[in-house]
Amino acid sequence: MRYEVRVIGSAGQGSILAAVVLATAAAEEGLWATQTATYGAAMRSGVSMGDVVISDRQIDFPKTTELDAVVIQSQEAYDDMVKGKPVRLDPECSEADADVLVNVKPGALVIVDEDLVKCDLDCNMYRIVSAPIARTAAEVLGRRQVMNIVALGVFQVATKLQFDGKPLISEDSFLRAIEKSVPSRFIDLNKNAFKEGVKIGEQALQRVK
Amino acid sequence: MAKLELKYGNHACAEAAVLAGCRFYAGYPITPSSEIAEKMAELLPKKGGVFIQMEDEIAAMGATVGGSFAGLKAMTATSGPGFSLKQENLGYAFMVEAPCVVVNVQRGGPSTGLPTQVGQQEIMQSLWGTHGDKMIPVFYPGNVQEIMEETIRAFNWAERLRTPVVLLLDEVLGHMRETVDMEQFEEGKVEIWDRKMPKVPPEEYLPYKPEEDGVPAIAPYGTPGYRGHATGLHHDYTGFPTTDPEMCQELIERLINKVKSRQKELERNEAYKLDDAEVAIVAFGTTARAAKTAVDLAREKGIKAGLLRVITIWPSPEETLYELAKSVKAILVPELNMGQYVLEVERCAKGEAPVYRLNRANGKIIYPHEILAKIEEIVKGGK
Numbered sequence: 001m002r003y004e005v006r007v008i009g010s011a012g013q014g015s016i017l018a019a020v021v022l023a024t025a026a027a028e029e030g031l032w033a034t035q036t037a038t039y040g041a042a043m044r045s046g047v048s049m050g051d052v053v054i055s056d057r058q059i060d061f062p063k064t065t066e067l068d069a070v071v072i073q074s075q076e077a078y079d080d081m082v083k084g085k086p087v088r089l090d091p092e093c094s095e096a097d098a099d100v101l102v103n104v105k106p107g108a109l110v111i112v113d114e115d116l117v118k119c120d121l122d123c124n125m126y127r128i129v130s131a132p133i134a135r136t137a138a139e140v141l142g143r144r145q146v147m148n149i150v151a152l153g154v155f156q157v158a159t160k161l162q163f164d165g166k167p168l169i170s171e172d173s174f175l176r177a178i179e180k181s182v183p184s185r186f187i188d189l190n191k192n193a194f195k196e197g198v199k200i201g202e203q204a205l206q207r208v209k
Numbered sequence: 210m211a212k213l214e215l216k217y218g219n220h221a222c223a224e225a226a227v228l229a230g231c232r233f234y235a236g237y238p239i240t241p242s243s244e245i246a247e248k249m250a251e252l253l254p255k256k257g258g259v260f261i262q263m264e265d266e267i268a269a270m271g272a273t274v275g276g277s278f279a280g281l282k283a284m285t286a287t288s289g290p291g292f293s294l295k296q297e298n299l300g301y302a303f304m305v306e307a308p309c310v311v312v313n314v315q316r317g318g319p320s321t322g323l324p325t326q327v328g329q330q331e332i333m334q335s336l337w338g339t340h341g342d343k344m345i346p347v348f349y350p351g352n353v354q355e356i357m358e359e360t361i362r363a364f365n366w367a368e369r370l371r372t373p374v375v376l377l378l379d380e381v382l383g384h385m386r387e388t389v390d391m392e393q394f395e396e397g398k399v400e401i402w403d404r405k406m407p408k409v410p411p412e413e414y415l416p417y418k419p420e421e422d423g424v425p426a427i428a429p430y431g432t433p434g435y436r437g438h439a440t441g442l443h444h445d446y447t448g449f450p451t452t453d454p455e456m457c458q459e460l461i462e463r464l465i466n467k468v469k470s471r472q473k474e475l476e477r478n479e480a481y482k483l484d485d486a487e488v489a490i491v492a493f494g495t496t497a498r499a500a501k502t503a504v505d506l507a508r509e510k511g512i513k514a515g516l517l518r519v520i521t522i523w524p525s526p527e528e529t530l531y532e533l534a535k536s537v538k539a540i541l542v543p544e545l546n547m548g549q550y551v552l553e554v555e556r557c558a559k560g561e562a563p564v565y566r567l568n569r570a571n572g573k574i575i576y577p578h579e580i581l582a583k584i585e586e587i588v589k590g591g592k
Contacts, residue, residue: 020215020386027215027388035215035386039241039325058352061502061577062385062495 001056003168004064005155007148008049008081009073014148017181018071019050021152022169025177026054029169034062047080054168068162069109071151073133078117109158111151129158131204136196146193149178153197157205171198212391218353219286219383222312222376223248225357226284228399229364231310232258233276233283235269237291240324241380242314245286266291270298270311277307278439280429282364286312289322292331293338299373300339303464305439306417306425308367308404310360312376314383315494315545317572326572327380329494329545333552335375336523344465346370346475347523349377349493353387357394359520365402366475370467371424377522379545381495381574411435417460418446423467472524479518482508486515488584489537489562491530491554493519496543496575503580514584522550527557534558539587543567543575 005022009015016037023035037050051064072078104110107127112119114130121128131154137147152174159168171194178190216224223245226234234249246262253260259276263269269285276283287295292313302309317323318330331338335347346366350359356378363374393399407414407426411434416427425446428435438448443457451457468475479497482504483489492500497518507514517533519526530553534540540562542551547568555564567583569575 023386023388024215027213030211030213032213032388033215033386034388036381036384039380039384058354059387060505061498062352062381062387063574063576065576065578 002059003054003068004066005052005054005069005071006049006064006067007052007071007073007151008047008077009148010076011045011048013073014145015048015073016050018148018152019052021149021174021177021181022155023052023054024181025169025174026052028173028176031056031169032058034059036063047077049077066103066105067108068105069111069155069159070104071111071155072117072119073113073147073151075117078112078119107162109155109162111154111158113147113151127158127161127208129154129201129204129208131200133197133200136200137193140196141189141193143189146190149190149193150197150200153194153199154201154204156194157198157201161205161208212395213388214391215386216353216389217244218356218378218385218387219244219314220248221353221356221389222286222360222378222383223252225360225394226310226364227252227256227258228357228394229282229361230401230403231282231284231364232256233273233281234258234285235261235263235272235276235283236285236287237263237266237269239266239288239291241316241383242286242288242291242312244383245312245314249284266294267298270295270302273309273311274298274302274305274307277302277309278305278430282308282368284310284312284364286314288314288316288324289318289328289331290320292334296334296339300341300343301441302373303339303343303345304441306371306427306464307373308371309373310363310367310376311373312378314378314380316380317570323572325380327495327545327574328570328572329379329496330549330570331377332522332544332546332549335377342461342465344468344524345373345375346468346521347375347377348477349520349522350382351479351494351497351518351520353382353385354389355520356382357389361399361401362477365400368404369402369424370471371404371427372468377494379494407435415446416448417444419463419467423463423470469524472527475521475524476526476529477520478526478529479516479520481516481518483515483517483533483536485513486536487513487538488515488541488587489533489539490514490516490541490543490580490584491519491533491550492516492543493522493550496545499575499577500543500580502577503584506577506581507584510585512584512588519550525553525557530554530557531559531561534561537562539563539565541565541567541580541583541587543580543583545575546570
């Protein structure tokens with residue numbers, strides 16, 4: 001089994017932290033993971049992303065080439081990854097832009113924020129899960145900053161679509177990963193954010209079906 | 210029972226160094242190695258160790274030699290430009306037999322190059338960067354688990370042979386998080402070697418007189434009664450300079466042979482699907498991971514490909530490479546430079562198999578399908 005995920009968003013949205021939490025959760029689940037990220041100065045502007053490869057055995061090639069899931073946190077990120085460029089279905093995609101233009105597999109999960117991202121991908125080709133991620137972070141949790149963790153909650157639930165009704169990684173593993181990955185004073189906030197993400201993820205899944 | 214934990218490559222290197230007994234780190238931060246220094250600054254004080262940020266890489270290497278001579282297991286870490294600056298004192302460490310580990314997290318070069326991007330351009334410099342004849346062990350792990358294993362192995366051999374050891378990483382490995390099975394690194398499970406101490410009384414002590422294994426037992430500087438001199442000049446058993454031709458020849462031969470004669474013990478490779486392979490890839494570090502996937506892709510297409518992943522880069526696995534060349538129809542050496550280790554592979558193959566290249570030095574990694582394309586080209590008889 002090899003499962004590839006990308007979390008992509010605008011600077012400061014915590015895409016890389018979300019990828020770190022996801023990879024940590026995979027390890028907690030007893031799976032192998034590699035996590036790579038754009039390495040640059042995108043703290044205040046630009047698009048940044050974190051990639052995770054998950055497997056039931058040690059991973060050979062550590063970077064993503066064919067995504068099974070992508071979490072898109074902003075329109076800018078969506079445009080950067082998808083719009084104006086063909087979504088590459090051809091695995092022979094390397095060249096200089098290979099880091100950005102990986103292949104998104106047919107049947108892949110595409111998780112988007114329903115308020116922030118206008119997603120015009122073919123819903124026959126992808127499993128598009130649209131949920132009020134940023135709004136939940138702002139209104140329910142009072143902190144828009146935790147939208148990345150809310151998004152992980154949505155992702156956790158949405159993987160049920162790909163694994164016969166069972167999620168790839170359990171909620172417990174994610175909660176333990178959060179404990180290990182965020183500063184202690186923010187653990188409860190982030191755990192709650194994850195749980196709210198699971199809730200809106202369940203609702204969004206009803207709409208997909 | 211596996212104990213899986215996600216670890217950041219550079220942090221894993223620092224953690225393993227402390228596990229191996231490192232208690233002295235002198236460094237000067239440089240991308241993409243800075244996180245090693247950051248982690249050492251956090252870990253060493255808790256263990257009663259010393260962390261110093263020096264004014265530059267030259268001083269950092271000097272201080273590393275000093276820390277080692279004072280009796281502590283010592284390390285420094287850097288990247289391309291810093292590695293160049295360290296060369297003078299790295300040669301000094303070799304000459305005065307100061308055990309230490311020098312980590313180079315390779316980025317794109319030459320010069321300032323591509324600071325945030327990956328390269329494998331110090332394969333030759335890691336051995337030949339300093340002037341004069343030299344042989345030191347150079348290890349290059351291929352994943353985060355192995356970063357821990359190889360860091361510990363680097364310290365062990367540094368101490369046993371009283372030599373600097375270079376640990377090569379690359380930007381992708383250093384900046385990657387990956388699952389590590391921590392079971393083998395639990396307390397009491399890690400094999401640690403320490404440097405030997407003189408067994409003779411102070412009046413008979415000769416710091417540079419080798420014992421049977423070719424390695425002298427040098428007391429930490431400041432040990433009461435055990436006085437010695439250290440110099441980068443050719444020296445006799447007392448450590449004082451000499452120009453006596455026999456002594457000078459003996460010294461340089463011993464320094465090289467104490468490493469080279471242990472090539473078999475130092476050798477570490479991973480052989481993957483080589484048993485019936487017709488095309489063999491020889492690779493290391495991040496590129497070897499793409500190569501491994503490429504082997505699987507080629508096998509799916511009916512091409513008998515295999516991989517020899519070299520972990521001990523120097524001294525090179527001469528015999529293994531020669532035997533490999535005899536057993537296959539072609540060898541491919543993909544590397545993130547313009548053709549360095551391929552020269553060594555060609556030398557060791559002695560013409561038994563043609564050796565092809567796949568080179569890149571633009572900061573981008575080589576992807577599996579690119580290696581596959583090259584394999585297909587070779588099989589079809591092209592170049």
